Amino acid sequence: VGAATACAPSEGAVVAPSQAAAVAPVTPGASKSTTGAPGIGDPDFPDDGNGGYDVQHYDLRLSYDPASRKLAGSATIEAKAAQDLTSFDLDLHGLTVSRVTVDGGAASFDRSKDELVIEPGKRISNGHRFAVTVDYAGVPEPMHDSANLGEYGFISTADGAFVTCEPNGAKTWFPSNDHPSDKATYDFRITVPEGLTAIANGEMTGTPQTKAGRTTFAWREKHPMASYLATMTTGKFQVRTGTSDKGLPIYVAVADSFRGSLDQLLTQTGKITDYWSTVFGPYPFSSTGGVIDDYAAGYALENQTKPIYGGFSPEPAIIAHELAHQWFGDSLTITRWRDLWLNEGFATYAEWLWAEHTGQGTADSAFKRLYANAADPMWAYPPGAARADDLFGAAVYNRGAMTLHALRREIGDDKFFPLIRAWTDAHRYGNVTTQEFIALAERISGKNLKGLFDAWLFQPRRPAPLAGP
Numbered sequence: 001v002g003a004a005t006a007c008a009p010s011e012g013a014v015v016a017p018s019q020a021a022a023v024a025p026v027t028p029g030a031s032k033s034t035t036g037a038p039g040i041g042d043p044d045f046p047d048d049g050n051g052g053y054d055v056q057h058y059d060l061r062l063s064y065d066p067a068s069r070k071l072a073g074s075a076t077i078e079a080k081a082a083q084d085l086t087s088f089d090l091d092l093h094g095l096t097v098s099r100v101t102v103d104g105g106a107a108s109f110d111r112s113k114d115e116l117v118i119e120p121g122k123r124i125s126n127g128h129r130f131a132v133t134v135d136y137a138g139v140p141e142p143m144h145d146s147a148n149l150g151e152y153g154f155i156s157t158a159d160g161a162f163v164t165c166e167p168n169g170a171k172t173w174f175p176s177n178d179h180p181s182d183k184a185t186y187d188f189r190i191t192v193p194e195g196l197t198a199i200a201n202g203e204m205t206g207t208p209q210t211k212a213g214r215t216t217f218a219w220r221e222k223h224p225m226a227s228y229l230a231t232m233t234t235g236k237f238q239v240r241t242g243t244s245d246k247g248l249p250i251y252v253a254v255a256d257s258f259r260g261s262l263d264q265l266l267t268q269t270g271k272i273t274d275y276w277s278t279v280f281g282p283y284p285f286s287s288t289g290g291v292i293d294d295y296a297a298g299y300a301l302e303n304q305t306k307p308i309y310g311g312f313s314p315e316p317a318i319i320a321h322e323l324a325h326q327w328f329g330d331s332l333t334i335t336r337w338r339d340l341w342l343n344e345g346f347a348t349y350a351e352w353l354w355a356e357h358t359g360q361g362t363a364d365s366a367f368k369r370l371y372a373n374a375a376d377p378m379w380a381y382p383p384g385a386a387r388a389d390d391l392f393g394a395a396v397y398n399r400g401a402m403t404l405h406a407l408r409r410e411i412g413d414d415k416f417f418p419l420i421r422a423w424t425d426a427h428r429y430g431n432v433t434t435q436e437f438i439a440l441a442e443r444i445s446g447k448n449l450k451g452l453f454d455a456w457l458f459q460p461r462r463p464a465p466l467a468g469p
C-alpha cells in the first residue's frame with residue numbers, strides 16, 4: 001500500500017503549457033504531474049521508495065556466481081498505477097541495467113544516484129496495472145552506513161552471499177519500491193553453481209533443477225512482504241526440514257561451520273513458533289525457519305519465514321526475538337521508519353515473555369532492572385520517534401519494550417494479551433502506525449492511555465515509576 005504517496009514532492013508542480021495540453025483533464029485538486037515521485041513520502045528517508053504506483057508482485061530471476069561475485073538478473077515488477085504516469089522510478093543501487101520494458105514494449109531509462117527513472121513508451125493511466133521488466137547485471141555493492149547500521153544489503157561471502165536488507169538494502173540486488181509501506185508477494189528463481197544452496201523467503205516450489213553444473217532453486221512468498229525482508233542467501237549449507245508439533249513446515253539451513261547447531265535450530269524454531277501462535281495469534285505464514293550463515297554480521301534479521309543469524313549460533317532468546325518479528329514487523333509492517341518501536345519494542349518484549357514462559361525471570365524484573373538506571377542514555381531518546389541516524393538505538397528496543405510492560409501493568413493481563421491478539425488480527429499482512437496501536441489499546445481497555453504513551457514514547461526523560469509494587 002502506498003498511502004504515503006500523497007506526500008509526493010511533485011504534488012502541485014507547475015506544468016509547462018505544452019505538457020499540460022497533453023495531460024488528460026483532472027479532477028479539481030488532483031495532482032497534474034504525471035511524474036512518479038522519487039520518494040514514497042517517509043519524512044526521515046525522503047529518497048526511499050517511490051510515488052505513483054503500488055507494487056503487487058515481484059518475479060525475480062537471478063543467477064549468482066560467487067567466484068566472480070557477479071549477479072545477473074531479470075526482475076518483473078507487477079504494479080498498479082496510483083496516478084497517471086509518463087515516468088516513474090524504481091530504487092536500484094549500483095549494477096548495470098541493459099534493458100527495460102513496460103508491458104512488453106521498450107522503455108527508456110536513466111540512472112540518478114539510487115533511482116532508476118523509467119519512461120514507458122506510452123502513458124500509464126491511473127488505476128491501471130502494468131508490468132515492468134528490468135534486465136541487469138553486475139557486482140552488487142552492499143550499503144555502508146558508518147553511523148549505526150554497519151554493512152547491509154547484498155554482502156558477498158567466500159561461498160555465496162549473506163543478504164539482509166533492513167532498512168533499505170533491497171535495492172542492492174533488485175530494482176524495487178524499497179520502502180516497507182509498499183508490500184508485495186514474491187517469486188524467486190535463483191541459479192547458483194551446483195553444490196551450493198539458494199535460500200529465499202516462503203516455500204520452495206518444486207525440487208531444485210541442475211543443468212550444466214548450475215542449480216536453480218524456486219521459492220515463493222505468497223503473503224505480502226516488505227522489501228527489507230526479502231533475501232537470496234546463498235552458499236554451502238546443511239539443510240534440514242521438519243514439522244512443528246502444531247503441523248507447521250520448518251526449513252533450517254546452517255553454514256558448514258555451524259553444523260553442530262542444525263538440530264537445535266530446527267527444534268527451537270518449531271517450538272518457539274508454536275508457542276508464539278498461542279500468545280500472539282495464528283502464525284501468519286505458511287512455514288517457519290532459520291538460517292545461520294558464517295558471515296559475522298553481529299546481528300540477526302527477521303527475514304520473512306527465514307530469520308537469519310549472522311555468524312553466531314543463536315540462544316533461544318534471540319530466536320524468540322526474530323520469530324516474534326514474524327508477527328511484529330513482517331505480518332504487521334510499519335508505514336514509516338520512525339515507528340520502528342512497533343517492531344523492536346515488541347520483539348524485545350517477546351524476549352521477556354520467553355524468559356517468563358521458560359522460568360528464567362519475569363518481564364517485571366527485566367523492566368525493573370532497566371528502570372533502576374536513571375543515567376541510562378535511553379531516557380533522553382524517545383523511542384516513539386526512531387531517528388534516521390540511530391534507527392536501531394537501544395531506546396527503540398528497551399524503552400519500547402518497557403512501554404509495553406507499562407501498558408500491561410496499567411490495563412492488566414486480561415486486557416493486554418487480548419489486545420495483542422486483536423492487534424495482529426486487525427492488521428494481518430498490512431501496514432500499521434503507532435497511533436493505530438494507541439487507539440486500539442484505548443478501545444480494548446476502555447481507558448485513556450494518552451498520558452502513558454506520551455511519557456513512555458515521546459518524552460526525552462525517564463517516566464514516573466509504575467504504580468504498585
Ligand code: ARG
Binds near residue numbers: 151152166299301302
Ligand atoms: N531488525 C534486526 C533485529 O532486531 C536488526 C537489524 C539491524 N540492521 C542493521 N543494518 N544493522 O533483529
Ligand code: ZN
Binds near residue numbers: 321325343344
Ligand atoms: Zn529485532
